Amino acid sequence: MKSGMSLGPLVTRVYRYKNPSKLFYCPLCRTERAMLYSPRLGQRQYIQIAISTLFLNLLLYPVMGFRALFLGFLVWGSYEMGVRVLFKREVPCPHCGFDATTYKRDVKSSRKEVELFWQNQQEQAEVSS
Ligand SMILES: [Zn+2]
Structure with missing residues (x-):
């Protein structure tokens, strides 16, 4: 590190994300930060969940019958966990x-x-x- 650190942001030329869910400045080094993921599910994820559930049901209905519908909750739960993991990894x-x-x-x-x-x-x- 150079001695006599400037008061400006640590990094000024940051990578520009296309659709950040949140833009903010790092409270410690003042570099502009972009978060791609939100800890909550968005419309796109709900559509993906619905499609996966439908697909699983078509696939497993002959074996499981209507119980296959419960797989939807499993898919939903894993999506909820997934977005939280992605979000947490992005925070630092x-x-x-x-x-x-x-x-x-x-x-x-x-x-x-x-x-x-x-x-x-x-x-x-x-x-x-
Ligand atoms: Zn920082």
Whole structure:
């Protein structure tokens, strides 16, 4: 890192996402962040769930009968879990390692995460140089 860090954002030329669900600035390094995923299911996912359920029912109706309809809940549940996992993976800042979800719970472990992030960055820089 350069000495005498500027007060501007850490990274100014960030990758532009096409349809971010949320745009914000990292509270730690002030880099613009975009979130692609929301922790809630959108219309597109509900359509996918409906289609998958319909497909599973067509496939399994001969075996399971109307019980196959319950598979819909299974599909729905796994989608709910899926979007949450994707969202959580996206939360930490790729530029400084700041994780807002950890910060809300526990400031100390959030600080540790950022420290670890910079340690890793340094190690990677040493390996590649
Ligand atoms: Zn950041």
